[in-house]
Amino acid sequence: MSPLDPHRLLAVARKEWIQLRRDTRSMILAFALPMMLLVFFGYAITFDIDDITIAVVDEDRTAASRELVDAFVASDYFTVRERLADRGRTEELLVRGRVLGVLTIPPGYARDRAAAGRGATVQLLLDGADANTATIAMNLSGAVAASHGAQVAAAGASSPDRASNATGAPVRLESRTWYNPRLESRHMIVPGLIAVIMSMIAAMLTALTIAREWERGSMEQLAATPVSRLEVVLGKLLPYLVIGILDVSLAVVAGMLLFGTPLNGSVLLLGVMTVLFLVGALGLGIVISAVVKSQVLATQVAMVATYLPALLLSGFMFDIASMPVVLQGITYLVPARYFITVTRGIFLKGVGISVLWPQALLMLLFAVAGVALATRAFRKELEA
Amino acid sequence: MNPVEVEGLTRRFGDFTAVDGVTFRVRRGEIFGFLGPNGAGKTTTIKMLTGLLPPSEGTGRVAGLDVRAERDGIRERIGYMSQKFSLYADLTVHENIELFAGLYGVVGTRYEERRAWVLEMSELADAVDRLAGELPLGWKQRLALGCATLHEPSILFLDEPTSGVDPVARRRFWDLIAAMSEAGTTVFVSTHYMEEAEYCHRLALLNRGRLIALDTPRALRARTVDPIFRLETEDAPRAVQALVHAPGMVEAAMYGRDVHVTVENETTGVDTVRAALAGEGLSVASIERVEPSLEDVFTALVRAEGGAVVG
Incomplete structure (x- = not known):
């Protein structure tokens, strides 16, 4: 008997498709949930910081000090919430979280700025409780200060009575960010989000399917026919693969329309990679449902086993390179890790298979392992 | 070679022996009744013969194939109707027939023929687009019988096919079984309705996992x-x-x-x-x-064994 008969495979796939269409719960899970998650996360998760509230303590009170404060305000990154005459309330403001930073311009700032070769010093105290935001604020304030310094120096150079200002800005670092020039985190989040959401949805969808057969008793009738394990697994997988591809397509379009995520690379390559990824993720769901045999438990296990690793260990939220070595090792077992590299690569960098082949290979490995494990786990005998 | 040959078949679940060293042969074309109260081991035996449950001990051959090693071959040659209705309730009559035809490799013109036969036999031609789950129990059982015989199996295993059905529908179901037997199909059927046993050519009486008698209904009654x-x-x-x-x-x-x-x-x-x-x-x-009725015979045989009737 051949283990893979097209008639039997299609019979299972067609039946699964009909059942899926008639099951409202599965349809919601298949279409409404991924879109909801995409929109929700797309708007809620943002790593961008475009409004850093600061307090200004201007002890110099000169035109020069006001110019500096104006430079901060003009940058659009900073909003001055408080203007203080002295440092007395500095700590209170930071502790209460009223401001993220306090910019202090000491007396003599204008004098120091004017004195050639010395340079003036100002202080920025930052609330480091949120290290991520503090780092970004520090970098942004550094950039604002440097740019303002350069402007002042240039103005000085062009005015005839300050002929020489050689020490103004001898070297200027001009950095430019590629692929996501405005560093909009949403552009980075949407491709990653597609991988996270699909990891979970794919496994949950298939987790329901075999568990449902056990619960309703139809597994017994199915098991008494000549259908092979591989035929059942693949037959159940096919309709969900179609759903998964539809989901990813919808998510790509939604990402482009709602969040302006650019799709720079090949759509075809993204499609092929999506299939590889989905087969592995769907297979995992079947493994879970075949082992657990209850719909409720299977979906719960599927969610915990896919969503959390995809969210935390895939490089979506946290940089893998800065994780402890042990955790880094575990990330290799999270297929979403590879798919995120792929989606970000194709969306933002427009890279091709010449760059993404290692990810493609690893996802293929997961796909084959997923189907093999699912076939093994799904025991036709009612009890071994 | 007999369609079913069983030698010392045993199945244990932990300390409990559900089927205890059962030995029997089923002849070609006969209606072989498996009679006994609930818990006597009827379903467990049928599951072992259909390859759904591996035996703990003993041997079983169905259509000449070993129930342990050649399950795939057995599944192609048998039809099976489980005790609980287990077709797909969320598929229509037509879709269930189409599914099982596909699973049994019944395609092309043969599919059209067999589908027509099933609808006629089960009298469900007017209900093809109704969901199987919404049918009355008697109709469901005829549909299940149809789906189990789409591929014209030489042996049919029916596990309490008429449980819960009203007497009229039950009578009709047995007429179908009799017709299939006349057409040459071997029918292995379990029941706990004593009056149904009269339809069988031979009866195996089961109690507490043990075979306590095997004969024609007439001989069994005479034996008391x-x-x-x-x-x-x-x-x-x-x-x-x-x-x-x-x-x-x-x-x-x-x-x-x-x-x-x-x-x-x-x-x-x-x-x-x-x-x-x-x-x-x-x-x-x-x-x-x-x-004596078969019920009397059964009680007498169990008493002769020194045991009590289960159930």
Whole structure:
């Protein structure tokens, strides 16, 4: 008997498709949930910081000090919430979280700025409780200060009575960010989000399917026919693969329309990679449902086993390179890790298979392992 | 070669032995009845024969194939209807037929023929687009029988196919089984309805996992050791009380308004009964010898084994 008969495979796939269409719960899970998650996360998760509230303590009170404060305000990154005459309330403001930073311009700032070769010093105290935001604020304030310094120096150079200002800005670092020039985190989040959401949805969808057969008793009738394990697994997988591809397509379009995520690379390559990824993720769901045999438990296990690793260990939220070595090792077992590299690569960098082949290979490995494990786990005998 | 050959088949679940060293053969084309109360081991035996459950001990061959090693081959040659309705309730009649045809590799013109046959046999032609889950139980069972026979299996395993169905639908179902048997299909059917056993060519009586008798219904009835009398009296409950403890009696029980009494000796039986009742001041309106029912046979055989009936 051949283990893979097209008639039997299609019979299972067609039946699964009909059942899926008639099951409202599965349809919601298949279409409404991924879109909801995409929109929700797309708007809620943002790593961008475009409004850093600061307090200004201007002890110099000169035109020069006001110019500096104006430079901060003009940058659009900073909003001055408080203007203080002295440092007395500095700590209170930071502790209460009223401001993220306090910019202090000491007396003599204008004098120091004017004195050639010395340079003036100002202080920025930052609330480091949120290290991520503090780092970004520090970098942004550094950039604002440097740019303002350069402007002042240039103005000085062009005015005839300050002929020489050689020490103004001898070297200027001009950095430019590629692929996501405005560093909009949403552009980075949407491709990653597609991988996270699909990891979970794919496994949950298939987790329901075999568990449902056990619960309703139809597994017994199915098991008494000549259908092979591989035929059942693949037959159940096919309709969900179609759903998964539809989901990813919808998510790509939604990402482009709602969040302006650019799709720079090949759509075809993204499609092929999506299939590889989905087969592995769907297979995992079947493994879970075949082992657990209850719909409720299977979906719960599927969610915990896919969503959390995809969210935390895939490089979506946290940089893998800065994780402890042990955790880094575990990330290799999270297929979403590879798919995120792929989606970000194709969306933002427009890279091709010449760059993404290692990810493609690893996802293929997961796909084959997923189907093999699912076939093994799904025991036709009612009890071994 | 017989369609089903079983030798010392045993299945244990932990400490519990569900089927205990069962040995029998089923002949080609016969309706082989598996009779016994719930928990006697009928379903477990059928699951082992259909490859759904590996045996703990013993051997079983179905269509000449080993139930352990050649399950795939067996599945292609048999039809199986499980005890619980287990077609897809959320598929229509048509979709269920289409699915099982696909699973059994019934395609092309053969599919059209078999589909038409199933719809005619099950009288479901007008219900093709109804969801299987919404059909009355009797219809569901005919659909399940149709789906199990789409591929014209040589052996049909039916596990309590008529449980829960009304007597008319049950009768109709047995007519279908009889027709299939006449057409050459071997039918292995389990039931706990004693009256259904009369439809079978041969009966295997099962109790507590053990085979206690195997014969034709007629031979089984003839085999009963002790004669049974039916008697009419003015107070049946008191009569039973009086007879149960009287010497020379095997058993006494109410049968409607009558009393069935099993005696040790046929020739002296009637006098013994009259004497026992007279001692209680009861008169006998009539007393006559009756043919034992299969139920009587079953009870007698279990008693002869020294056991109690399960269930």
